[in-house]
Amino acid sequence: MTRVHVAGAGMTDFGKAPDRDAFQLGREAVWKAINSAGIDPQRLDVATAGHVYQGPSFGQRVLGEMGLTGMPVINVENACASGGQAIAVAYSMIKAGQADVALALGAEKLTKPGGGFLPVVNQDLESSMGRVLPSAFAMVAQRYLRTYEATPEQLAAVSVKNSANATLNPNIPSARAYTADEVLDSPMIAEPLTRYMCCPVSDGAAAVILVSDRVASELTGPTAELAASVINSGRRTKYGIVDIESEMSRRAAADAYRQAGITASDVDVCETHDPFAIAEIIHYEDLGFCGPGEGGAFAAEQRGAIDGEVAVSPSGGLLAKGHPLGATGTAQVAELYWQLTEQAGQRQVPGARIGLAHALGGGVTGIESGACSVHILKQN
């Protein structure tokens, strides 16, 4: 069975894009990915398109105008893991021998023309009861701080790190490095989470090109092996979305480590699902970078810095980039591709050989969360 390789990646700026729609954003990301791979676009065997709110046949509407027509276009929705899901579908098709060259696109337009944000339609019980995500994560933070005697200063340390990383990422025009005091003194969104501990609302798109062994050997540009691809769904847990560990993240990471034949200590660079600072702290533990209750200290000691034990969110993470739902998972894998092929510029993690991308989300009452994706890349 062939291995799968990432052969190219492209992304738009992440931020508010008042003058551009999701189709324009998507096309920019796809062209950049194709050009990055140096591959004839006619060779695409399949395209997948991850998004949540962009409507029917979104992928075809992006690709049709580019002339990329006729191949199977698979639109996938899996909440915050839609981009990861798009990559997972493309990965499976190459593994199965159904494709040699696949495009995985993720895109989302979350702001709307004229200001304000798209109303989120809820078919979920807890959402109908008034559960909004900043408050859900505030409850997570409240329980975590109380259980482990963690502190707001430890939460702020995550935002300090990620905001500084973001200033090294040319795809985040709004990036600014915050001090701990600035983070703690920014307006309270949902106690103990201040504004700079919450991700901004962003638009964006990102795409990657995946290829089989055969095609990888023909290409002259750098590739990275996609050594594990895992998707799962949440199980019934007592506190659901306000639990202080993510069972599904732990399960997905364990499966991915097994697939890739590595352990958590082998990971050099990680893009984790950090829409709120508390999420990154919990995921340090879930992904195995430290033990239960040690995430706060891990953050405070900056063990996740670019020159730390494992670089976490060197791109700036969701905290700085925002979380344009469908684009998040593909942007994470794009970042890892650049890191492992030494194309990450000023935010390059020295000697990065193994990367992990983790996305998670989708509020579904009764289970922890809708979907989780974990991908592991290895330097070729």
Place this chain on the structure above:
Amino acid sequence: MTTDTARWVWPGLVDTTGPGPRLMGSRCTSCGTIFYPPVADCPDELLQGATEPLPLSGRGTIAAHSVVQRGLPGFPSPYVLASIELEEGPACIAQLDDVDSATVEPGLAVEHVVGVIRTDPDGVDVHGPKFRVVERGGSR
């Protein structure tokens, strides 16, 4: 008013046919697991239609809470949202009714009341289960 014609946030959460509104869960007739919100099947045993309706005590304790300063349109912002551990075991997320957020802390006893969850764009109030802090020294 919470009559038969009232608009409810979700079907089956509250039984209003008796003398007072009862919070409703469900229980698997096979394994005995209690669910809130109620489910038709037993997800623990993968048994179709295995549960029966179960009136709950409506009593619980606060596991965590958060003040929603600016909720979605129609919600009574600011309001207090809480994760509540029900006496029968399940946990749920609901609004606290008529509460001073400064006094809320984990472990506080609460009880179920019916209240307005939000107001729809047509001006109609949407009812559903909320929770109220139990006064020290007993409720009601």
